Amino acid sequence: MASLLGSGVYFWQGNEACAYGAIAAGCRFFAAYPITPSSEIAERLARLLPLVDGIFIQMEDELASINAVIGASWAGAKAMTATSGPGFSLMQESIGYAFMTETPCVIVNVQRVGPSTGQATKAAQGDVMQARWGTHGDYVPIVLSPNSVQEMFQLTVRAFNLAEKYRTPVILLVDEIVGHMREKIEVPPIKEICIVNRKKPKKGDRSFFAWAEVAPMPTLGEGFNVSVTGSTHDEYGVRFTADPEVHRRLISNLVDKIEKHRNDIVELEAWNTDDCSTAIICFGCTSRAVYEAVEEARRKGVNVGYVRLKTLWPFPAETIRRLAQRVEKIVVPEMNLRQLFYEVERAAYGMAEVTAVNKIGGGQIITPEEILEEILS
Amino acid sequence: MSSKFSIQRYLRGLVFPFCPGCGNFIVVNSFLKAVHELGHQDLSGFVFCSGIGCAAWIPSPYFLADSIHTPHGRSIPVATGVKLFRPELEVVVFGGDGDLAGIGLNHLIHAARRNVDIKVIMVNNMVYGMTGGQVAPTTPFGTVTTTTPYKSFERPLDVTRLIAAAGANYAARWTTVHPEQFKEAVKKALKIRGFSFIEMVSQCPTAFGRRAGFKNVAEMLQWFKQNSILKEKAEKMNWKELEGKIVIGEFVCRQEPTLGDNVRQNIWRKTHG
Numbered sequence: 001m002a003s004l005l006g007s008g009v010y011f012w013q014g015n016e017a018c019a020y021g022a023i024a025a026g027c028r029f030f031a032a033y034p035i036t037p038s039s040e041i042a043e044r045l046a047r048l049l050p051l052v053d054g055i056f057i058q059m060e061d062e063l064a065s066i067n068a069v070i071g072a073s074w075a076g077a078k079a080m081t082a083t084s085g086p087g088f089s090l091m092q093e094s095i096g097y098a099f100m101t102e103t104p105c106v107i108v109n110v111q112r113v114g115p116s117t118g119q120a121t122k123a124a125q126g127d128v129m130q131a132r133w134g135t136h137g138d139y140v141p142i143v144l145s146p147n148s149v150q151e152m153f154q155l156t157v158r159a160f161n162l163a164e165k166y167r168t169p170v171i172l173l174v175d176e177i178v179g180h181m182r183e184k185i186e187v188p189p190i191k192e193i194c195i196v197n198r199k200k201p202k203k204g205d206r207s208f209f210a211w212a213e214v215a216p217m218p219t220l221g222e223g224f225n226v227s228v229t230g231s232t233h234d235e236y237g238v239r240f241t242a243d244p245e246v247h248r249r250l251i252s253n254l255v256d257k258i259e260k261h262r263n264d265i266v267e268l269e270a271w272n273t274d275d276c277s278t279a280i281i282c283f284g285c286t287s288r289a290v291y292e293a294v295e296e297a298r299r300k301g302v303n304v305g306y307v308r309l310k311t312l313w314p315f316p317a318e319t320i321r322r323l324a325q326r327v328e329k330i331v332v333p334e335m336n337l338r339q340l341f342y343e344v345e346r347a348a349y350g351m352a353e354v355t356a357v358n359k360i361g362g363g364q365i366i367t368p369e370e371i372l373e374e375i376l377s
Numbered sequence: 378m379s380s381k382f383s384i385q386r387y388l389r390g391l392v393f394p395f396c397p398g399c400g401n402f403i404v405v406n407s408f409l410k411a412v413h414e415l416g417h418q419d420l421s422g423f424v425f426c427s428g429i430g431c432a433a434w435i436p437s438p439y440f441l442a443d444s445i446h447t448p449h450g451r452s453i454p455v456a457t458g459v460k461l462f463r464p465e466l467e468v469v470v471f472g473g474d475g476d477l478a479g480i481g482l483n484h485l486i487h488a489a490r491r492n493v494d495i496k497v498i499m500v501n502n503m504v505y506g507m508t509g510g511q512v513a514p515t516t517p518f519g520t521v522t523t524t525t526p527y528k529s530f531e532r533p534l535d536v537t538r539l540i541a542a543a544g545a546n547y548a549a550r551w552t553t554v555h556p557e558q559f560k561e562a563v564k565k566a567l568k569i570r571g572f573s574f575i576e577m578v579s580q581c582p583t584a585f586g587r588r589a590g591f592k593n594v595a596e597m598l599q600w601f602k603q604n605s606i607l608k609e610k611a612e613k614m615n616w617k618e619l620e621g622k623i624v625i626g627e628f629v630c631r632q633e634p635t636l637g638d639n640v641r642q643n644i645w646r647k648t649h650g
Contacts, residue, residue: 029462031454050648055461055640060487064454067447071426071458074445075466079458097448220424220443220459221466225389227438229446238391238438239446 004051007189014152014179015082018108018172019044021156022080024193027106028054029072029079031065033087036120037176038110041082062087066094069105073098074228076219078160082108085127086117088134095169096135097230099254102209102217104163104198106156108172110179113361122363123176125284128339131171132313138251140258142265143171143313145283149183155310161196162265166257167214173312175335176363177285207235210250214257258314267310268319276305278329278375279352281320281344283309286333286366293371304375312340317347324348331374333357333366382413387420389441394434398594400553400579401435404471404500407556408435411563423467426456428481430473431507431581432500450481453488456495457636464494464637467567474501474515478536482514485536489543489572493636496566496573499536502581510584517621521588537576541628546571546635548628552578552601555625562627571635578623 005020012020018041022030030045032038042058049056055072059065065081072079083091088109098105111127113119131143142162146155152174159170201208201216201224208215208226210233218224227237232247240246258265271294273279278297282290287308297304307323309316324330330352332341338356345354357374359366387409395401412420425436429449437446447455452470460468470477477485477499488495504522505511511524515536519528541548547569551559559577566573580586580597591597601623608626611619634642 029458031458050644053645057457057461057640059454059457060483063451064457064484064487067451067454068458068461070447071445071455071460072462073458074455075459075462077458077462079462093448094451220445221422221463223421225441225443227444227446229437230448231446 004048005187005190007187010185010187011182012149012185013040013182014146014149014174015040015110016044017149017152017185018082018156018174019048020187021153022106022160023048023052024153024190025157025160026078026195027080027160028052029069029077030054030081031057031059031068031072031079032081032083033059033062033065035084035087037112037179038082038084038108040179041108062090063094066091066107070094070098070103073103073105074220078104078164080106080108082110084110084112085114088127088130092134095141096137096139098169099135099139099141100230101228102167102215102254103169104167104217105169106159106163106172107169108174110174110176112176113363119362121176122361123285123335123365124360124363125175125286125335126339126360127173128312128334128336131173138255140255141171141313142166142168142258143173143311145173145309145312146178147284147287147308148178149181149185151310152178153185153187157193161194164196164198165214166261167198167217168258173284175284177365209233209237210235210253212253212256262314265311266314266316268316269308269310270305272305273307273323276303277327278302278304278331279323279327280304280306280331280333280371280375281309281340282306282333283312283340286335289366289368289371290333292368293375296368296372297375300376302375315343315347320344320347321349321351324352327352329353329355331355331357331371333371333374335359335366380418382410384409386418387412387441388439391439393439395431396583398580398582399431400502400577400581401431401500403553403556404432404498404577404579405435407560408498408563411560411567415564415567423469424459425469425471426452426459427471428452428476429507430476430505431502432471432473433476435471435500436469450476450479450484452476453481453484453495453497457488457493460493460495461637461640464641468495470495470497472497472499473506474499474503474536475505475513478534479514485540486543489540489545489574491636492544492546492571492633494570494572497575498563499574499576500579501536501576502579502585503533504581504585506581506584510588521590522585523588537574537628540574544572544633545574545629546633547573547630550576550578550623550625550628552605552623552625553580554598554601554605558625565630569630569632571633
């Protein structure tokens with residue numbers, strides 16, 4: 001590992017940084033199906049994983065990819081897959097399965113223009129709600145959103161750490177711009193990278209599921225005779241396909257496991273939000289235009305601040321609510337037709353005016369000027 | 378064989394949920410006998426993967442072993458992930474014809490092509506049993522099911538022949554009137570390295586038999602017996618003569634390198650210089 005990835009300054013593509021971040025986090029199994037604009041992650045890991053005795057396999061489709069990842073995770077691997085919108089749609093059933101069975105794994109979605117085949121090579125942020133509500137039934141996903149090549153590395157490591165800590169699938173929701181752009185990245189010494197590993201059971205343990213806190217996770221072949229099922233099950237993994245109480249207890253425990261640790265999971269970057277009159281809520285590549293728009297606005301004498309969501313889900317509604325109490329206006333720029341906007345509006349509860357800046361198609365970013373215009377309007 | 382066969386040794390002691398007369402009981406019995414005869418005192422070292430459907434409930438959670446009950450059709454990719462990362466584990470997949478040859482057929486073909494070292498047992502009851510008896514990709518032409526009330530109008534898939542052609546190291550088909558042959562096939566499949574596939578043609582009296590015109594289980598078993606033709610004999614017959622017949626026996630048995638062999642020997646050896 002040390003020889004594979006020395007600390008230092010590199011000039012990398014976002015997708016490349018994701019691959020190296022995965023290796024640094026301890027990822028030793030990767031299964032995926034080629035899809036633009038995420039394929040560089042697979043191409044890089046196809047080279048890197050054999051060097052650390054890890055497994056790379058290109059599967060026949062995205063359904064197979066996510067399920068191979070789930071199998072490898074139960075076999076003891078830190079495992080990941082990478083895809084884009086269409087593949088992410090195909091994976092949804094099994095993302096729900098990973099949530100239900102408490103299988104730690106990382107799913108990278110480098111978003112492109114949709115729906116359907118859309119514009120395969122062009123940037124978009126249209127999967128915010130698919131990442132939140134994509135699978136059927138009730139669940140809470142953890143979704144992280146990087147805005148730089150540096151963060152592609154860091155949040156990939158963090159995605160693995162959160163997956164292991166909370167025994168749940170974690171989605172890294174990237175956009176094509178962050179995935180494909182190249183910029184400077186500083187890789188810290190491997191010893192300084194915080195790595196979290198899943199809690200293992202003790203000999204004689206039999207209860208591996210549905211705790212309100214995180215249950216220990218056995219590895220296959222260690223003699224625990226674990227029964228894993230996506231059907232409603234009790235703490236011993238035994239199916240209860242009709243009992244309402246078992247289902248309510250299971251789901252509320254799985255949801256609580258994440259909801260109760262919001263403070264640990266939610267990360268955001270806030271700037272000048274204490275006394276600004278207008279605040280911007282942003283994520284991913286759009287935030288890069290926000291930085292410039294905010295500076296320009298301040299030069300024009302408008303007191304503007306911003307919150308950038310590094311964790312999209314769970315959504316930091318309380319932070320937004322308190323912000324709405326202080327500011328007059330909240331602007332939500334995003335490369336979709338109002339997905340985060342409604343969530344912000346809901347959290348603001350009418351206490352501040354919430355306006356949107358939206359742009360879709362062709363991978364055209366929202367410019368600083370367009371955001372500035374909305375700030376000043 | 379070091380001791381007398383006791384099926385309880387391999388089970389959790391939960392009650393199987395299958396209908397009276399279900400072929401799954403024969404599969405459970407014969408499979409575990411094979412395991413016993415190979416000298417396994419318990420199922421440690423085994424991992425069972427199964428999807429959705431009645432056959433998928435054979436191991437999960439009834440076998441006293443590690444088992445993963447996966448989304449519908451996805452048992453084979455899950456098993457592939459397990460086997461690739463932990464090659465020392467014996468990974469066995471149970472599934473029905475709907476699970477493995479309907480929704481999951483793509484994975485089945487690719488697993489055979491890769492020759493991944495997993496063992497797949499497909500219980501073919503020719504119908505979607507758990508959902509109430511809908512037509513399957515394996516239903517014989519002209520059968521009444523709940524979704525083919527005027528008789529089925531599609532031809533069934535010969536899954537074992539397909540998998541033999543796709544690159545499996547071992548592929549065989551038997552029926553529930555051939556439990557001994559099935560047991561021997563399981564033993565062989567477990568001993569051979571590489572992708573092994575056994576199709577067990579099985580009776581579903583509840584969701585298939587009663588609509589297809591069978592009065593009872595015995596009639597279904599009689600049907601299997603009368604229509605089964607050994608592969609060696611079938612090879613001398615033309616397709617018209619084989620219509621509606623069940624070709625039984627070994628379709629392929631070879632020792633090609635497995636996916637795991639290729640990953641570890643070819644790729645790792647190269648990268649490590």
